[in-house]
Amino acid sequence: MTSPETSPETSARPVDGGHTAVLTPVLTLDDVHVRYGGSHVLQGVTFEVPATGVTALLGRNGVGKTTTLKAVLGLAPRTGSIAVRGNPIETQATTRIVRDGIGYVPEDREVFAGLTVDENLRLVDPERGIEAPIVRDLFPDLIARRAQRAGTLSGGQQQMVSLARVLLRDNTVLLIDEPTKGLAPKLVTEVADVLAEVARMTPILLVEQNLALVRRIADTVVVLDAGRVVHRGRADALVADAELTRGLLGVSMRREGAA
Numbered sequence: 492m493t494s495p496e497t498s499p500e501t502s503a504r505p506v507d508g509g510h511t512a513v514l515t516p517v518l519t520l521d522d523v524h525v526r527y528g529g530s531h532v533l534q535g536v537t538f539e540v541p542a543t544g545v546t547a548l549l550g551r552n553g554v555g556k557t558t559t560l561k562a563v564l565g566l567a568p569r570t571g572s573i574a575v576r577g578n579p580i581e582t583q584a585t586t587r588i589v590r591d592g593i594g595y596v597p598e599d600r601e602v603f604a605g606l607t608v609d610e611n612l613r614l615v616d617p618e619r620g621i622e623a624p625i626v627r628d629l630f631p632d633l634i635a636r637r638a639q640r641a642g643t644l645s646g647g648q649q650q651m652v653s654l655a656r657v658l659l660r661d662n663t664v665l666l667i668d669e670p671t672k673g674l675a676p677k678l679v680t681e682v683a684d685v686l687a688e689v690a691r692m693t694p695i696l697l698v699e700q701n702l703a704l705v706r707r708i709a710d711t712v713v714v715l716d717a718g719r720v721v722h723r724g725r726a727d728a729l730v731a732d733a734e735l736t737r738g739l740l741g742v743s744m745r746r747e748g749a750a
């Protein structure tokens with residue numbers, strides 16, 4: 492444990508004309524373990540995702556960030572308690588979890604390469620696809636590319652398709668895994684803009700390595716190390732503390748990768 496854990500304070504937000512209301516966390520993990528054969532990958536992960544804003548899940552390579560998202564979705568063999576708005580989901584199948592409103596944007600984007608942009612979107616929303624208002628509002632560049640095969644898009648454009656596809660559904664919370672990985676700085680900024688806009692409507696649990704992006708759009712951070720939570724707190728406080736970020740993540744604010 493590199494630092495004492497601090498409770499995220501962002502679940503208390505002034506609403507209702509200035510009265511402070513403590514909102515139920517949208518997602519709660521309590522003592523979650525994942526084992527792959529003899530490998531004990533998550534070793535009692537416990538944290539909450541507040542009902543508003545972006546919570547960044549950080550940590551060095553291989554500490555269990557993606558596995559944490561997969562544990563929530565039932566894509567990794569897990570034990571422990573997981574709840575969405577206080578309702579337990581740890582015994583539910585992945586299809587039910589997704590149907591009930593957990594949106595997932597995986598690291599490898601998983602667009603259907605042989606289908607057009609519009610066809611990719613119509614898999615989720617057959618009636619509207621590219622015509623959906625959310626596409627017009629957040630992904631106008633995709634409209635011009637509606638007939639282009641998704642496999643021929645750039646990495647950033649594929650990321651936008653992947654995000655748009657999830658946003659065509661009503662989501663209680665979004666789990667987004669390294670959306671800016673491998674993107675040029677300009678595209679990192681574009682993805683950050685979209686995520687900031689989306690987070691105004693839907694809370695996000697975001698796995699992200701780019702600290703500039705974390706500083707810009709995240710409210711809360713949760714840091715994993717070797718399958719355990721080693722730090723929770725405010726994103727701005729962590730990123731401002733070079734010694735702490737180096738200790739927890741092995742890096743401080745990166746120069747590369749705009750946000």
Ligand SMILES: Nc1ncnc2c1ncn2[C@@H]1O[C@H](COP(=O)(O)OP(=O)(O)OP(=O)(O)O)[C@@H](O)[C@H]1O
Binds near residue numbers: 550556559
């Ligand atoms: N299906 C699997 N079978 C066995 N081991 C796995 C499996 N999936 C992940 N692991 C192992 O679990 C550990 C955590 O992996 P995970 O992908 O969650 O890390 P991460 O923090 O997301 O890493 P990165 O930042 O590199 O993406 C790694 O040691 C990985 O090799």
